[in-house]
Amino acid sequence: MSAVDYLIPYDFSPVTILGFVLVLGFYGYGLLAMPEADRPGSGRILVFVVGVMICYGVMQTRFDYYSQYMFFVHRGQHLILHHLGPFLIALSNPLPVMRFLYSRIKPGIRQALTPLGWIYRFLQHPAIASFLFVGLIYFWLWPPIHFDAMLSRDLYWIMNWSMLLDGLLFWWLIFDPRSPVVSDALGYGKRILLLALVALPQMVLGATIVFSRGMVYDVYEVCGRAWPMPPETDQLLGGLLTWIPPAMMSILGILIILRRAMREDGKLSPYSEKLEATHP
Amino acid sequence: MSILRRSRFLNRLSIIAVMTSSAILAGCFGDDESWRGKDISGLMPELAFELTDTSGDTLTADDTAGEIRMVFFGFTSCPDVCPATLQKLSRAVKDMPGELQEDTRIVFVSVDPKRDTPERIASYVDFFSDRAIGLTGEEKALRELSKRYRTTFGYDDPDEEGNYNVSHSGAVYVFDREGDARLLFRPDLSIEDIRADLVALAEESGI
Numbered sequence: 001m002s003a004v005d006y007l008i009p010y011d012f013s014p015v016t017i018l019g020f021v022l023v024l025g026f027y028g029y030g031l032l033a034m035p036e037a038d039r040p041g042s043g044r045i046l047v048f049v050v051g052v053m054i055c056y057g058v059m060q061t062r063f064d065y066y067s068q069y070m071f072f073v074h075r076g077q078h079l080i081l082h083h084l085g086p087f088l089i090a091l092s093n094p095l096p097v098m099r100f101l102y103s104r105i106k107p108g109i110r111q112a113l114t115p116l117g118w119i120y121r122f123l124q125h126p127a128i129a130s131f132l133f134v135g136l137i138y139f140w141l142w143p144p145i146h147f148d149a150m151l152s153r154d155l156y157w158i159m160n161w162s163m164l165l166d167g168l169l170f171w172w173l174i175f176d177p178r179s180p181v182v183s184d185a186l187g188y189g190k191r192i193l194l195l196a197l198v199a200l201p202q203m204v205l206g207a208t209i210v211f212s213r214g215m216v217y218d219v220y221e222v223c224g225r226a227w228p229m230p231p232e233t234d235q236l237l238g239g240l241l242t243w244i245p246p247a248m249m250s251i252l253g254i255l256i257i258l259r260r261a262m263r264e265d266g267k268l269s270p271y272s273e274k275l276e277a278t279h280p
Numbered sequence: 281m282s283i284l285r286r287s288r289f290l291n292r293l294s295i296i297a298v299m300t301s302s303a304i305l306a307g308c309f310g311d312d313e314s315w316r317g318k319d320i321s322g323l324m325p326e327l328a329f330e331l332t333d334t335s336g337d338t339l340t341a342d343d344t345a346g347e348i349r350m351v352f353f354g355f356t357s358c359p360d361v362c363p364a365t366l367q368k369l370s371r372a373v374k375d376m377p378g379e380l381q382e383d384t385r386i387v388f389v390s391v392d393p394k395r396d397t398p399e400r401i402a403s404y405v406d407f408f409s410d411r412a413i414g415l416t417g418e419e420k421a422l423r424e425l426s427k428r429y430r431t432t433f434g435y436d437d438p439d440e441e442g443n444y445n446v447s448h449s450g451a452v453y454v455f456d457r458e459g460d461a462r463l464l465f466r467p468d469l470s471i472e473d474i475r476a477d478l479v480a481l482a483e484e485s486g487i
Contacts, residue, residue, distance in 0.1 A: 011427075065432075068430070068432075069432050147318070148323055150430065151320060151323045151324060151430050151464070152322075152323035152324065152430075153430070155323070156430075218466070222449065222450055222451040222464070222466055223430055223431040223432070223449050224353075224431050224432045224434075224447055224448050224449040224450070225432075225447060226432060226434065227434060227447070228434075228436065228445075228447055
């Protein structure tokens with residue numbers, strides 16, 4: 001197989017390609033057209049593009065073939081779609097670009113988009129967001145559901161897209177660049193709590209897969225593996241990928257939030273006036 | 281006050297949403313007991329192929345329309361899985377009521393076209409059952425067919441004598457008379473379970 005064969009999609013999905021082209025296109029247009037003062041630096045742009053491109057890479061290259069026929073590669077694919085890719089995208093803080101693009105939308109269309117805002121705010125309620133984040137992992141890894149998802153092309157695409165979109169929502173909630181002191185963004189304490197809370201069930205699930213004696217995900221056995229590998233090894237590696245990297249990313253997220261909270265500690269708090277008034 | 285009320289409402293709404301979705305999820309996991317094999321209705325596309333049969337002619341899915349078709353991917357030098365599966369399928373078919381046997385077809389697709397000539401496949405499938413047919417094709421056509429049914433195959437490196445192993449799906453894909461994908465037989469399914477499912481399938485879309 002030539003290098004080109006590794007780069008072309010295994011399962012060509014026009015909607016997916018269109019989605020990625022639109023995201024990068026709008027981002028690029030925003031960067032070029034927006035006032036220079038608000039424009040993100042080259043480091044942040046790079047992080048954003050890398051985040052988007054690794055998600056594209058696991059969906060529309062030969063990687064996708066191995067994800068369909070090896071359990072541990074599939075877990076790696078979801079690690080990128082649900083964790084690493086959205087993590088980088090949210091961390092790159094594309095908010096100024098998004099604000100600029102939003103300002104270019106005609107008021108009529110903006111009004112039509114209002115219901116989307118309601119859905120967004122509902123999904124970003126901390127309880128819903130964390131339930132969805134962990135719930136989706138459990139849902140798609142529930143053996144009968146996982147079996148069906150790997151057999152049905154439609155379900156497979158729904159699975160991968162739902163993981164990517166949910167990952168974006170969750171990590172955007174966590175890395176919301178607005179300070180909770182001056183906006184209605186989620187408080188730092190709550191963000192840290194969410195990160196710790198979602199890590200626990202993922203560790204339980206990963207450890208369960210790692211220590212399972214029997215075959216939990218026999219669909220890879222039934223449909224053939226991409227290359228000969230003992231099923232136990234495949235399952236063990238997949239379990240480790242479900243267990244360790246997500247837990248590490250929660251900790252990394254906590255550290256990043258702590259750093260931001262500590263930076264803001266030194267700054268003037270808007271509560272100080274109130275405190276003075278009540279405690280003269 | 282109104283803000284407080286709103287946030288309380290949102291909190292309540294979120295709890296309701298969490299509970300509802302849990303209930304929906306629980307509903308999804310209910311198992312359908314009526315089939316012994318795995319029910320794959322609606323999960324896979326209908327049967328379609330254009331391959332070469334054992335007499336060297338082109339055969340399409342339409343040529344076998346009206347029969348219950350059991351599609352199995354394998355190769356004739358296969359040491360264990362293929363003979364065991366073909367043996368099981370042919371035993372299950374033999375155990376069916378006589379008139380229903382005529383409505384079944386075991387479709388063995390060789391994914392090793394380099395070694396498996398039509399003659400070789402013919403003597404192989406004839407050994408197991410007279411309800412079995414053997415097919416093969418160019419690797420590209422076989423890749424497309426296996427991709428359509430979410431499976432794959434691969435070749436090991438050949439040894440000094442040129443023998444090599446082929447990895448392939450161990451499952452049997454069952455299509456009804458109309459060609460709709462209905463059941464998936466896992467390798468560990470018993471002959472009796474296969475027979476029961478085949479009879480039920482043959483009887484439901486009446487003769």
